[in-house]
Amino acid sequence: MSQSLSVRKDVWGDATTGKLGMWLFILIDGLSFGTLLIGGAALRAGAASWPEPGTVLNIPLTAFNTFLLICTSFTMVMALNSVQRDDQKGLVKFLLLTMLGGMIFLGIQVYEYTHFIMGSEHLGEQLAKAGMSGTKFLTTSSVYAGAFYVTTCYHGLHVFSGVIYIFCILMAAMRGRYSSQDYDKVEILGLYWHFVDLIWILVFTVIYLI
Amino acid sequence: MSDGTAHKQSFITKYIFSTDHKMIGIQFLWFGTFWLLWGGLQAMLIRWQLAYSGQPVPIIGKLLFGASDGIITPDIYNQIFTMHGTIMIFWAVTPLLSGAFANFVIPLQIGARDMAFPVLNMFSFWTFFLSGVILLASHFLPAGPAAAGWTSYPPLSTPVGGIAGHGQALWALSLTLMGIAVIMGAINYVTTVIRMRAPGMGYFQMPLTVWGIWLAAILNAVFVPIIAAGLIFLLLENVFGTQFFIAGSKATVEGGDPLLYQHVFWIFGHPEVYILILPIWGIVSDLLSVFSRKPAFGYRVTATCMCIITCLSAIVWGHHMYTTGMSPLLGKAFMFLTLLISIPSSVFFLNWLGTLWKGSLQLRAPMLFALSVVFVFGIGGLTGLYLATVTSDIYLHDSMFVVGHFHYTLAASVLMGSYAALYFWFPKMFGKMLNPLLGKIHFWGTFIPLNIVFYNMMVTGYAGQHRRLYDPYIYEFLQNLKPLNTQISWWAWLLGAAQVVLVVNLIWSLMKGKKAERNPWNAATIEWTVDYPIPHGNFAQMPTVYTGPHEYSNPAIQGRDWISQTEKLTAAS
Numbered sequence: 001m002s003q004s005l006s007v008r009k010d011v012w013g014d015a016t017t018g019k020l021g022m023w024l025f026i027l028i029d030g031l032s033f034g035t036l037l038i039g040g041a042a043l044r045a046g047a048a049s050w051p052e053p054g055t056v057l058n059i060p061l062t063a064f065n066t067f068l069l070i071c072t073s074f075t076m077v078m079a080l081n082s083v084q085r086d087d088q089k090g091l092v093k094f095l096l097l098t099m100l101g102g103m104i105f106l107g108i109q110v111y112e113y114t115h116f117i118m119g120s121e122h123l124g125e126q127l128a129k130a131g132m133s134g135t136k137f138l139t140t141s142s143v144y145a146g147a148f149y150v151t152t153c154y155h156g157l158h159v160f161s162g163v164i165y166i167f168c169i170l171m172a173a174m175r176g177r178y179s180s181q182d183y184d185k186v187e188i189l190g191l192y193w194h195f196v197d198l199i200w201i202l203v204f205t206v207i208y209l210i
Numbered sequence: 211m212s213d214g215t216a217h218k219q220s221f222i223t224k225y226i227f228s229t230d231h232k233m234i235g236i237q238f239l240w241f242g243t244f245w246l247l248w249g250g251l252q253a254m255l256i257r258w259q260l261a262y263s264g265q266p267v268p269i270i271g272k273l274l275f276g277a278s279d280g281i282i283t284p285d286i287y288n289q290i291f292t293m294h295g296t297i298m299i300f301w302a303v304t305p306l307l308s309g310a311f312a313n314f315v316i317p318l319q320i321g322a323r324d325m326a327f328p329v330l331n332m333f334s335f336w337t338f339f340l341s342g343v344i345l346l347a348s349h350f351l352p353a354g355p356a357a358a359g360w361t362s363y364p365p366l367s368t369p370v371g372g373i374a375g376h377g378q379a380l381w382a383l384s385l386t387l388m389g390i391a392v393i394m395g396a397i398n399y400v401t402t403v404i405r406m407r408a409p410g411m412g413y414f415q416m417p418l419t420v421w422g423i424w425l426a427a428i429l430n431a432v433f434v435p436i437i438a439a440g441l442i443f444l445l446l447e448n449v450f451g452t453q454f455f456i457a458g459s460k461a462t463v464e465g466g467d468p469l470l471y472q473h474v475f476w477i478f479g480h481p482e483v484y485i486l487i488l489p490i491w492g493i494v495s496d497l498l499s500v501f502s503r504k505p506a507f508g509y510r511v512t513a514t515c516m517c518i519i520t521c522l523s524a525i526v527w528g529h530h531m532y533t534t535g536m537s538p539l540l541g542k543a544f545m546f547l548t549l550l551i552s553i554p555s556s557v558f559f560l561n562w563l564g565t566l567w568k569g570s571l572q573l574r575a576p577m578l579f580a581l582s583v584v585f586v587f588g589i590g591g592l593t594g595l596y597l598a599t600v601t602s603d604i605y606l607h608d609s610m611f612v613v614g615h616f617h618y619t620l621a622a623s624v625l626m627g628s629y630a631a632l633y634f635w636f637p638k639m640f641g642k643m644l645n646p647l648l649g650k651i652h653f654w655g656t657f658i659p660l661n662i663v664f665y666n667m668m669v670t671g672y673a674g675q676h677r678r679l680y681d682p683y684i685y686e687f688l689q690n691l692k693p694l695n696t697q698i699s700w701w702a703w704l705l706g707a708a709q710v711v712l713v714v715n716l717i718w719s720l721m722k723g724k725k726a727e728r729n730p731w732n733a734a735t736i737e738w739t740v741d742y743p744i745p746h747g748n749f750a751q752m753p754t755v756y757t758g759p760h761e762y763s764n765p766a767i768q769g770r771d772w773i774s775q776t777e778k779l780t781a782a783s
């Protein structure tokens with residue numbers, strides 16, 4: 001086995017090479033999110049005015065979406081737990097649920113975007129309260145709008161990639177690829193998914209709540 | 211796993227979608243060389259404009275700028291210097307160092323079968339390739355490619371009051387893709403060095419080349435995502451009309467800030483300098499040791515200094531922004547931190563001299579290039595002090611002095627270092643030696659003109675020439691710089707012509723070059739213990755490491771003046 005030849009124990013403990021790679025990716029990706037969020041915060045600090053929370057963005061809807069995403073973190077943990085117990089059915093079930101949760105999250109996000117892009121009289125009134133003109137909330141509306149779109153869209157792309165990623169692992173899981181002896185790939189997927197969830201909580205807080 | 215031995219591969223899996231780090235390295239080598247020549251040609255055109263302002267470019271002018279009868283117009287001039295900088299930094303030097311040599315050398319020098327993630331490695335190259343295709347395509351846009359300088363500051367780089375056309379959008383897109391490719395590479399290199407070292411290969415048994423490339427990969431991992439986020443801002447600005455960087459009356463709602471981009475750009479941009487130079491420091495440290503037949507002086511100190519510089523490079527970006535109205539206190543802080551870098555830099559520079567001191571110098575082609583790096587990097591480093599100091603920078607900012615300085619550090623040091631690496635590892639990459647005589651002609655043909663060109667650029671800058679003037683001679687006080695600028699141009703063209711020698715040498719040596727022995731330089735590192743062609747999986751038997759990377763002229767060894775890292779000191783004597 002090439003593993004026994006080249007993998008060595010070191011300060012990183014027993015983490016597999018794949019896991020180490022995913023942690024590194026999470027660090028890298030976290031930095032890109034950090035730059036988007038801090039960039040937005042810097043613009044906000046320099047701006048003369050910034051819309052009050054809830055004037056344009058629908059907080060209850062997105063709070064539900066946040067709750068949903070946290071639930072998928074739970075189902076992801078359950079999926080890992082299942083494979084560790086050699087429960088193949090449970091693994092497939094919970095991966096499927098996680099993927100479904102991710103898809104509903106994206107669906108709600110698409111609904112939110114459509115609502116903004118189509119525009120309405122009511123949205124126009126909300127925008128006016130927030131110091132923007134027109135009846136549509138677009139990337140061109142203001143710096144605030146730009147910050148909203150860039151951060152949520154970047155996160156949405158991560159959820160989208162995550163759904164595809166889960167789908168790939170799910171396909172392999174249905175063929176019985178993983179077992180209690182070999183579940184590294186599921187664990188690495190879990191790392192990614194939890195990271196995407198965690199980042200969303202930050203995005204939700206910074207963009208929607210404060 | 212069965213990839214320890216050579217196995218049958220089709221043409222496509224062997225040469226195109228290869229997952230073998232050696233083949234990917236060679237792909238990166240040709241990719242980078244192509245862009246190096248393309249960016250070099252653009253440099254020649256810039257020099258034409260500065261020497262013979264507004265006259266048609268001879269021979270190739272009609273072909274390149276047919277619409278203007280071969281004349282470089284101001285718009286075209288902006289595009290050329292923008293593309294020259296962008297290409298040289300991101301598509302020539304980056305693929306050569308963090309692509310070609312990193313890929314080829316890391317697994318072989320640490321004794322690994324391949325990278326930690328070979329498939330990711332393949333994707334890294336092809337993403338890089340795609341980014342290059344997009345950049346190349348942007349040259350053929352109706353309004354031409356990006357033209358806001360390689361730094362692409364807004365508002366010049368945004369549709370609001372900036373450059374016309376879609377060049378800037380494609381610039382941001384291709385650079386983002388390039389960043390993704392670099393990140394994939396960085397994940398691979400960092401993980402590989404942590405996890406795949408052969409038994410006995412501790413961090414302080416690694417060749418300094420691996421140290422340099424590894425630290426550069428860490429910097430890539432930390433700072434490329436930051437610029438990627440900045441480029442996403444810029445891309446949205448160009449494609450979706452966001453207003454992050456638009457201030458004042460042009461904005462629909464006030465709140466944008468063009469300086470934000472500069473901060474994000476330079477938070478990445480300064481470490482980028484070290485991303486390019488760290489591999490070179492490592493390579494040069496190793497080569498000086500090989501060709502002085504002495505252990506690298508202060509090996510641990512050199513490695514530690516490189517680590518310190520890696521950390522310091524993260525907190526000095528403000529020295530690019532002294533003239534943006536930054537608070538004097540902040541300016542002083544950035545100046546102090548920047549000047550602090552000169553301490554570890556000087557230490558390992560002295561270590562280089564220590565390696566050379568009383569060594570048995572062998573002036574073969576790789577050594578000539580490595581020695582020249584010591585010289586040009588010395589000049590590049592010293593002239594940097596004037597730009598790090600607020601008082602002198604305010605005068606020198608955005609002048610040709612800056613251009614001369616960073617060409618000494620990037621163009622001269624990095625390019626000469628890349629050549630050193632190319633001459634050194636070419637035998638292991640292709641099984642043939644590069645012709646030594648052509649190598650020496652190439653060396654002197656590069657080294658002499660290069661110094662004349664970059665030194666005199668600093669002179670013109672000191673005399674007041676701004677770095678991006680289309681026609682400096684419309685200003686009376688710059689008119690008497692015309693003869694000097696013309697001379698610089700002629701030397702620059704000589705420098706360009708000397709690269710033809712390299713191309714000839716590459717082609718000739720690949721076809722008819724002398725077959726390389728297993729270890730033509732009598733070097734101690736592991737890559738020289740395997741025969742060309744190295745099979746997929748590299749080592750028939752996994753190497754075990756017993757000694758450091760620079761066991762030269764050890765009195766305990768008899769009969770020869772080196773032992774390989776895989777040999778026991780006692781067994782060799």
Ligand SMILES: [Cu+2]
Pocket residue numbers: 479480483526527529530
């Ligand atoms: Cu800098």
